[in-house]
Amino acid sequence: MPTTMPDVANHSSATTEGVLDWVGMSHIELPLMFSVAGEAPRQVSAKVEAFVNLKDPKAKGIHMSRLYLLLDQLSTESSLSFASLSQLLNEFISSHEDLSTHAFVKFDFELHLRRKALITEKQGWKAYPVTITGQLKEGKLGVEMKVNVPYSSTCPCSAALARQLIQEAFVAKFAGHQQVSAELVKDWLGTTQGIVATPHSQRSIAEIKVQLNNKVADFPVIALIDAIEDALQTPVQAAVKRADEQEFARLNGQNLMFCEDAARRLKHALNQLSEFDDFWLRVNHYESLHAHDAVAVTVKGVSNGYHA
Ligand SMILES: Nc1nc2c(ncn2[C@@H]2O[C@H](COP(=O)(O)OP(=O)(O)OP(=O)(O)O)[C@@H](O)[C@H]2O)c(=O)[nH]1
Numbered sequence: 001m002p003t004t005m006p007d008v009a010n011h012s013s014a015t016t017e018g019v020l021d022w023v024g025m026s027h028i029e030l031p032l033m034f035s036v037a038g039e040a041p042r043q044v045s046a047k048v049e050a051f052v053n054l055k056d057p058k059a060k061g062i063h064m065s066r067l068y069l070l071l072d073q074l075s076t077e078s079s080l081s082f083a084s085l086s087q088l089l090n091e092f093i094s095s096h097e098d099l100s101t102h103a104f105v106k107f108d109f110e111l112h113l114r115r116k117a118l119i120t121e122k123q124g125w126k127a128y129p130v131t132i133t134g135q136l137k138e139g140k141l142g143v144e145m146k147v148n149v150p151y152s153s154t155c156p157c158s159a160a161l162a163r164q165l166i167q168e169a170f171v172a173k174f175a176g177h178q179q180v181s182a183e184l185v186k187d188w189l190g191t192t193q194g195i196v197a198t199p200h201s202q203r204s205i206a207e208i209k210v211q212l213n214n215k216v217a218d219f220p221v222i223a224l225i226d227a228i229e230d231a232l233q234t235p236v237q238a239a240v241k242r243a244d245e246q247e248f249a250r251l252n253g254q255n256l257m258f259c260e261d262a263a264r265r266l267k268h269a270l271n272q273l274s275e276f277d278d279f280w281l282r283v284n285h286y287e288s289l290h291a292h293d294a295v296a297v298t299v300k301g302v303s304n305g306y307h308a
Pocket residue numbers: 007009010060061062063064065066
């Protein structure tokens with residue numbers, strides 16, 4: 001290695017001067033331990049974005065290696081928790097004395113959770129996309145957790161239209177009868193001529209962002225996912241035997257949902273959770289009736305908080 005190497009970031013000036021809002025790296029590959037509330041830390045495989053601002057208009061650039069090595073240290077010596085995230089952002093700034101006053105980091109990964117079947121004793125894995133974002137600006141720390149939860153939504157309008165067709169089929173079949181036996185009707189209901197129409201349902205995704213406060217040590221991601229799934233009642237399943245599938249059919253029938261219904265259920269559930277200062281949510285119903293989707297967005301409604 002030559003004794004001295006050119007150091008462009010330190011010793012040359014910007015050809016065109018100007019401050020920059022964010023400079024850094026995206027798509028950094030980083031396995032790390034993720035501190036989940038109520039459980040031992042889990043290894044996850046994250047893609048990371050790391051940024052600082054460049055407040056010196058003349059400086060050539062930031063020191064990317066310093067951000068990268070701080071992330072590497074987090075990966076190899078620590079785990080991602082509220083405290084380590086806060087420390088990381090402070091170190092992003094302290095490693096860029098005179099250059100930066102703001103720091104931003106975003107971790108994207110999948111969190112695999114064991115999920116129980118609805119009726120049987122079976123279990124299986126479900127992978128939930130999770131994003132943890134931290135920002136430190138003028139000494140003010142913001143930590144956000146985002147999770148995507150897939151579920152099934154059955155259209156209430158389609159269900160009502162299907163019921164009407166079933167009633168019409170019943171009249172067409174039995175109108176001429178003075179009396180019909182319960183056994184005969186039961187058998188007829190068990191045929192496709194009896195249940196002549198079925199409502200459509202769709203795989204749907206609830207995207208939820210919450211702002212965490214420093215009362216949180218580890219990330220309450222499982223509590224958040226559980227609250228979302230409890231509110232919706234029809235989460236996409238992992239292990240499924242026929243008894244579980246039948247229960248899923250019942251739950252879909254008893255929880256008919258437009259996207260508005262799903263969004264209101266989630267808003268109500270999130271308002272009950274005290275650990276989140278603010279939330280933003282978007283539900284996407286990937287329609288099977290249309291090629292386009294039904295979407296609803298709402299926020300908690302905190303002043304200076306999330307906008308829809
Ligand atoms: N600032 C900046 N650096 C870049 C960019 N693309 C690649 N790099 C490289 O990032 C590398 C690391 O930069 P520094 O962190 O300044 O590396 P260093 O000078 O060895 O580290 P220090 O001694 O800590 O300053 C350099 O080799 C740059 O060439 C870019 O667009 N901007």
